[in-house]
């Protein structure tokens with residue numbers, strides 16, 4: 592039977608000490624990592640996205656305001672003695688194609704001039720959708 596004293600000695604010196612040593616290494620290592628590895632790397636500021644005016648993004652309301660409102664009114668209500676209203680209600684008798692060709696070719700012998708060459712067919716389509724589908 593071994594003496595308790597020598598057993599305790601061997602326990603501390605050969606089992607506990609290496610464990611303590613490893614634990615100290617681990618804690619020290621983690622501390623080092625937290626100091627160096629976790630440094631926030633300065634990220635360059637993200638380039639601000641400039642909204643490039645793409646030809647597909649047509650702002651029909653803006654087109655109307657710049658090209659049509661002067662005669663047909665800001666709110667498409669029409670201007671008495673100048674030009675008729677351009678609303679889904681006022682345009683029920685005209686098909687999309689007729690409205691489109693009116694914008695493209697104009698109406699002869701009236702103030703309504705054609706926008707051929709000034710507006711693209713996509714822009715005219717957008718205007719047709721605006722005045723035939725949306726209420727002012």
Ligand code: HEC
Nearest residue numbers: 658659662673674675681690693694698701702703706718
């Ligand atoms: C210089 C004034 C003027 C401008 C600018 C103008 N119009 Fe006209 N527009 C008229 C007049 C006047 C008429 C009525 C023609 C007639 O008597 O048939 C008319 C008629 C129309 C009609 C037919 C309406 C109907 O009930 O028969 C449409 C559609 C139309 N315009 C769309 C437009 C659009 C879209 C624009 C802008 C891109 C525009 N117009 C710009 C004067 C103008």
